[in-house]
Amino acid sequence: AQKITQTQPGMFVQEKEAVTLDCTYDTSDQSYGLFWYKQPSSGEMIFLIYQGSYDEQNATEGRYSLNFQKARKSANLVISASQLGDSAMYFCAMREGPSSARQLTFGSGTQLTVLP
Amino acid sequence: GAVVSQHPSRVICKSGTSVKIECRSLDFQATTMFWYRQFPKQSLMLMATSNEGSKATYEQGVEKDKFLINHASLTLSTLTVTSAHPEDSSFYICSARSPGANEKLFFGSGTQLSVL
Numbered sequence: 001a002q003k004i005t006q007t008q009p010g011m012f013v014q015e016k017e018a019v020t021l022d023c024t025y026d027t028s029d030q031s032y033g034l035f036w037y038k039q040p041s042s043g044e045m046i047f048l049i050y051q052g053s054y055d056e057q058n059a060t061e062g063r064y065s066l067n068f069q070k071a072r073k074s075a076n077l078v079i080s081a082s083q084l085g086d087s088a089m090y091f092c093a094m095r096e097g098p099s100s101a102r103q104l105t106f107g108s109g110t111q112l113t114v115l116p
Numbered sequence: 117g118a119v120v121s122q123h124p125s126r127v128i129c130k131s132g133t134s135v136k137i138e139c140r141s142l143d144f145q146a147t148t149m150f151w152y153r154q155f156p157k158q159s160l161m162l163m164a165t166s167n168e169g170s171k172a173t174y175e176q177g178v179e180k181d182k183f184l185i186n187h188a189s190l191t192l193s194t195l196t197v198t199s200a201h202p203e204d205s206s207f208y209i210c211s212a213r214s215p216g217a218n219e220k221l222f223f224g225s226g227t228q229l230s231v232l
Contacts, residue, residue: 035221042225043225043228044223044225045211047221047222047223103150103162104150105162106159106161108158109157109158
């Protein structure tokens with residue numbers, strides 16, 4: 001089974017509007033971490049936001065917020081007030097287990113295009 | 117913030133030659149670094165975990181003799197693609213964890229390898 005599932009290969013949003021990128025995950029670990037990264041066409045991976053499995057509140061970082069629904073095993077990324085520079089590939093990722101030295105497993109990504 | 121430097125950003129080589137890619141953590145010590153491979157419009161696939169002072173841990177299906185990893189110091193890991201062939205052409209990206217409570221994994225800017 002897929003560990004991380006991103007069901008939207010491509011998304012379009014109008015500039016200044018909000019957009020939600022879906023991510024569901026599968027793990028039997030009680031302790032895990034969820035990440036979102038942005039990858040522009042240049043290829044670099046830019047960290048956006050992190051949610052720990054024991055965090056009770058949804059993570060927020062500026063215009064990014066993570067809608068964490070533990071029972072449904074979903075960790076959707078919400079981008080508010082979209083900007084043209086937000087156009088990029090977005091990856092959801094998970095680190096299983098408590099050890100932060102463990103690697104990340106990535107979803108297949110969502111290509112976001114912000115329209116002027 | 118923590119920065120990971122990856123070099124070179126792009127390399128074109130002839131089939132049969134070896135290519136070395138460097139990954140450096142610039143302002144922190146990284147006992148563990150990760151090497152990923154990414155095909156166009158696909159997700160990042162973990163190749164191996166590089167541990168300072170010990171042998172790398174390779175993911176299933178990754179040839180150890182083809183992709184040599186050396187983590188000789190706390191700030192440098194290298195990936196050498198030996199006897200490269202056109203099917204090795206891909207985007208290679210490294211990451212390192214910044215120590216401490218912060219869960220962030222920082223990524224290098226990636227290396228686009230093209231084997232002719």
